[in-house]
Amino acid sequence: MLIRSLTRRRTGRSGQPQVRVRRSRLRSAITAALVTGLTVLVPLPTPVSAGETRQARQVAYVTNLNGNTVSVIDVAGNTTIATIPVGLGPTGVAASPGGTRVFVVNQGSRTVSVIDTATNGVIATIPVGVTPFNVAITPGGTRAYVTNLGSDNVSVIDTATNTVIATIPVGNAPRGVAFSPGGTRAYVTNRSDDNVSVIDTATNTVIATIPAGDGPSEVAVTPGGTRAYVTNQTSGDVTVIDTATNTVITTIPTGASPTGVAVTLGGTRAYVANFNSGTVSVINTATDTVEATLGAGVNPDYVAIANVP
Structure with missing residues (x-):
């Protein structure tokens, strides 16, 4: 459920x-x-021509719980520029500090989808615990911590390899x-x-x-x-x-x-x-x-x- x-x-x-x-x-x-919707704002570099200065633009990634997708919204234009299929029941979402990756928790699939923000495609799917709910990225961007409501633990993901490197027992129903x-x-x-x-x-x-x-x-x-x-x-x-x-x-x-x-x-x-x-x-x-x-x-x-x- x-x-x-x-x-x-x-x-x-x-x-x-x-x-x-x-x-x-x-x-x-x-x-x-x-x-x-659960949303994260991501600053992305805009394409530039020779001699121009590269500036960041903000893009919002919104998880759609019952649609099993993530909507990508260009904040400046308030337009949806992509819809990305992910796992079942996406809830929590977090972006890497540099804005190159977005991590999406899929409750029903017990996975985390990793989105490349340059292509808006899923580049990895990482198995985690039971009923994962939320995710946060360390300030340095090297780790993602995922709370697993159903298994009472936290999955630690190495963001360089997109693999779980530790599972930490915590209390009941971590959120x-x-x-x-x-x-x-x-x-x-x-x-x-x-x-x-x-x-x-x-x-x-x-x-x-x-x-x-x-x-x-x-x-x-x-x-x-x-x-x-x-x-x-x-x-x-x-x-x-x-x-x-x-x-x-x-x-x-x-x-x-x-x-x-x-x-x-x-x-x-x-x-x-x-x-x-x-x-x-x-x-x-x-x-x-x-x-x-x-x-x-x-x-x-x-x-x-x-x-x-």
């Missing part, structure tokens, strides 16, 4: 990157951006995964155990297990690496973790069924999508309090932060 969103009651999935804009435009941007800025630690939410596993990426072992709220969903780490914010979908709050001590600092009430979370590039705010409330909670990371609650679309699910020219 394909799992769209793991709640105590099975619910549907939707989600689209959130874009950071000027404060006067913030509410409308968040409302417009939280729509169906979200995020890295510290230096890539030395991976934080994995274990939904059924109500905790977070901290992985040392040098040894690929769990070095700490931190209690969270009820039904932890996703996790985001501040740019400075000092805090991790964990959404707890069932208890309706966010757990704030001190990454130096691997202890819980505080718990912040949000809207109903918080799922996606992202921290601004400056690290001053965390944006939390509240799936059942149809809102976004804005957390001030200096005080760890909700300073604003913004309206969004129906069932907002995932959030991403980007600079907008």
